[in-house]
Amino acid sequence: METLVGVLVFVVVLLGSIALHEVGHMVPAKRFGVRVSQYMVGFGPTLWSRTRGETEYGVKALPLGGYVRLIGMYPTDEAVGAAQPRNWWQRLAADAREASASEIRPGEDHRAFYRLSTPKKLVVMLGGPVMNLLIAVVLLVVAYVGIGVPVAGTTVASVSECIVAVDAPAGTACTADDPPAPAAAAGLRPGDRLVSYDGVEVTSWDQVSGLIRESGDRTVTLVVERDGRQVDLTATPVVAERPVADADGMAVVDDAGEMVTQEVGFLGVGPATVIQRQSVGTAVSVAASATWQTAQVVVTLPQRIADLVSTTVTGGERDETSIVGPVGVGRFAGEIAAMDTEAVAVRAAGLLSTLAMLNLALFVFNLLPLPPLDGGHVVTALWEGARRQLARLRGAVRPRPADSALLVPLAYTVFVVLGGVGLLLVYVDIVNPVRIG
Numbered sequence: 001m002e003t004l005v006g007v008l009v010f011v012v013v014l015l016g017s018i019a020l021h022e023v024g025h026m027v028p029a030k031r032f033g034v035r036v037s038q039y040m041v042g043f044g045p046t047l048w049s050r051t052r053g054e055t056e057y058g059v060k061a062l063p064l065g066g067y068v069r070l071i072g073m074y075p076t077d078e079a080v081g082a083a084q085p086r087n088w089w090q091r092l093a094a095d096a097r098e099a100s101a102s103e104i105r106p107g108e109d110h111r112a113f114y115r116l117s118t119p120k121k122l123v124v125m126l127g128g129p130v131m132n133l134l135i136a137v138v139l140l141v142v143a144y145v146g147i148g149v150p151v152a153g154t155t156v157a158s159v160s161e162c163i164v165a166v167d168a169p170a171g172t173a174c175t176a177d178d179p180p181a182p183a184a185a186a187g188l189r190p191g192d193r194l195v196s197y198d199g200v201e202v203t204s205w206d207q208v209s210g211l212i213r214e215s216g217d218r219t220v221t222l223v224v225e226r227d228g229r230q231v232d233l234t235a236t237p238v239v240a241e242r243p244v245a246d247a248d249g250m251a252v253v254d255d256a257g258e259m260v261t262q263e264v265g266f267l268g269v270g271p272a273t274v275i276q277r278q279s280v281g282t283a284v285s286v287a288a289s290a291t292w293q294t295a296q297v298v299v300t301l302p303q304r305i306a307d308l309v310s311t312t313v314t315g316g317e318r319d320e321t322s323i324v325g326p327v328g329v330g331r332f333a334g335e336i337a338a339m340d341t342e343a344v345a346v347r348a349a350g351l352l353s354t355l356a357m358l359n360l361a362l363f364v365f366n367l368l369p370l371p372p373l374d375g376g377h378v379v380t381a382l383w384e385g386a387r388r389q390l391a392r393l394r395g396a397v398r399p400r401p402a403d404s405a406l407l408v409p410l411a412y413t414v415f416v417v418l419g420g421v422g423l424l425l426v427y428v429d430i431v432n433p434v435r436i437g
Contacts, residue, residue: 010333011063013355014326015041017135017362018066024131026055026068029124035111037103038069064326064422070124072112074100074405079114081400092412093405100405114401118385125377132363137287139356143349144283150346152205153274156192156224159183160268163240179238181268186235188269192224205271212237213264240266275345290357294364297323305421308428318434325425329358331433371404371411380404 019041026036035054040046042060049058074097085091104112116124143149162178194202197211198220215237222233241261253259297304304323311318324332336350367375384402391399 004334007330007334009351010330010355014358015063017132017355017359018042018063020131020135021128021362021366022066022068024127024129025070025124028120028127029068029070029113032116032120032124033111034113034116034124035071035105035108036068037071038067040068041066043067069103070113071103072100072109072114074408075112075114075401075403076101076104076109079401080403080405082403089406089409092409093403096405096408097403114404118381118388121381121384122378125374125381128374129363129366132359132366133287133291136290136356136359136363137284139352139359140283140287141280143352143356144278144286145280146277147345147349147352148275148277149349150273151276152271153276154194154202154205154208155272155274156183156188156190156194156269157272158190158270159188160270163238163266163268182235182237182266183268186222186233188222188224188233188235189226192226192231195223195225195230197222208271212267215265217265235267237265237267239263275349287356287360290360291364294357294360298364298368305424308424312424312428312432318428318432320434322434323425324434325422325429327426328429328434329354331429370414371407372415376407376411376414377404380407 022039022041026039029036037055039055039057040049040060041058042063043065044061047059047061049056051057077094077097080097082094082097085094109115113121113124160181161184162174163181194208196202197208198215200207200211202208202211217237217239219234219236222235224231224233241263243259243261301323308318308322310316311322332354333351336347336354366373367378369375369379371377371380380402387399387402391397
């Protein structure tokens with residue numbers, strides 16, 4: 001049931017993200033006087049639609065995207081001074097211009113999208129991706145500020161009975177030859193809250209961990225809160241070989257794949273996890289970092305797709321860095337909702353964070369400078385604006401609108417390629433999914 005709820009929440013938020021993305025295009029377009037004839041969520045056959053004013057609003061069968069139909073997306077033949085097409089590329093462009101012109105009603109050429117100034121075109125085309133960015137930030141603020149995220153608290157959750165080797169498997173039982181852990185010898189118990197360590201008041205587990213590592217094998221005093229009263233303890237950490245962790249808490253490995261270790265103070269305690277609310281700045285910082293990481297993935301997308309094809313053909317197992325599609329993200333949402341934890345807040349925050357990452361991916365991906373993506377229209381508008389500014393500086397005649405219809409064959413090609421990649425991701429996410437945790 002939890003898995004089903006997670007998937008349903010994912011589908012609803014995905015549809016909401018698509019709908020708001022298109023609102024980001026539609027609202028400024030209408031504001032600038034462009035006639036918007038259709039606002040649709042999904043593709044394929046129409047399931048429901050209603051006409052309000054001059055716009056038809058509807059939902060289609062395939063929730064794989066959405067669109068708003070802006071009248072006059074491509075300039076007319078007269079506007080660009082088009083000649084008779086001489087090859088298939090020019091014929092496709094001519095057909096696109098003709099179809100676009102047929103939607104312009106008599107006397108409404110001034111309401112065509114191609115008539116907008118460059119800044120207005122940029123606002124309209126960037127409105128969709130920016131809406132996804134805002135959705136992501138809002139979801140992260142709700143998750144990090146409103147709910148909070150799991151962090152290590154200052155309460156002891158576990159006390160090691162002995163000191164085991166650094167490379168011992170998790171859950172290795174103690175033997176008679178293993179030396180006792182300092183925490184157990186000092187009398188620390190699960191449920192104790194650390195108040196101070198070696199005379200230093202502690203406020204976080206990161207601070208406690210650092211103090212333990214730096215203390216070496218020196219005897220220190222501990223103050224813990226137990227059953228509502230403070231208890232003084234004395235412990236003597238040992239110097240033990242322990243893994244070096246990176247900024248994300250993951251063990252560092254060398255070029256040979258071996259775990260990097262160092263000798264540090266060791267006490268033998270583990271923290272309890274608590275839900276701690278973060279600041280708005282932290283949520284925004286997470287959004288910025290995730291956006292940059294997503295951009296790096298998008299830049300290397302061809303190589304990642306090639307790796308995915310290779311993995312699929314050879315029957316290999318996908319790792320956590322593999323790209324996933326909507327089916328994969330939906331599976332993540334279901335797994336998060338079904339996590340083995342009693343803290344509903346942990347699952348809610350994880351689900352919201354996953355949906356935020358999805359919106360950040362939509363934000364970055366739509367900015368790719370390729371038609372029919374929003375980034376392709378942005379590049380065309382910038383090119384047209386640059387030509388106009390250069391002509392103005394030179395005192396030349398204002399150039400004609402950029403013939404964006406010439407990019408229609410490229411848009412068809414990109415659409416087919418993206419469709420193929422999407423089908424590949426759906427197939428692989430079903431037969432060989434990436435699992436979290």
